[in-house]
Amino acid sequence: MSEAVREAQKKGRPVIRNVDFGDITYRGYYKQPPSAIVSILHRVSGLGLFLFLPFLLYLFEQSIRSEMSFAHFAGIASHPLVKLILLGLSWAYLHHFCAGIRHLFMDNHLALDKVSSQKTARWVLVVSLALTVLVALKLFGVF
Template identity: 50%
Template sequence: MSEMRIRKRPKYLDLFSIMFSLPLPGHLSILHRASGAGLFLMLAPLLWLFQASVTSPESFECFASVAAHPVAKLLFAGLIWAFLHHFCAGVRFLFIDLDVGVDLAAARRSAAIVFAVSLTLTALVCWRILL
């Protein structure tokens, strides 16, 4: 009869149903992962662009023409968001590691602040650099 006593625990295995019911800090956390993965995947192109931009006046021209392409600008916009989200969410995680803002209300508030700050900065940086 021991199996009768085993409590049926909820198993949230459907990723998409989790995503729709996730509180704000959950979205922040998943996007922290996604933005980190995206930044990692773009390291090689970014290093190549950095190399072109600093090596010589000729390679700088090449960098400038690549960076001016609409597709490149779209990728830059994504990377700027990824960096700023990863940065802001990372700073929030550091504070939580230091035991600052651990309780539920504070954690939800700081998650909202991270989204507000990172999205505002993304818009600002894209406007100043890409447009």
């Protein structure tokens, strides 16, 4: 800490400074509120979906050409590593969808205060993870 920060803390004045990336990654020093976590994950999931979309469309197009190509891609999709990638993409879609619904409510001036915003952010995290667990159970053959 700099001398000016120590002096301000001794006098009881608030210390206003920029937050750098090291402060954000260290959870004990600067804790992100749930709405910030949902916002960051919404952007990450949107980027992931955007980057994988051409690949997924290509695979879909190839799989509907014939029964043989569908069987070929079904065999590829049964590999555990591919299932994990599909699970990650499923999480990205489900989280992006749930966070998008939250943003639609906020666009209509609902749940804009701090308490409601944090509560809806927690619900987005819980619902998207619960739906992802259901997809994982189905994907890995539990039901």
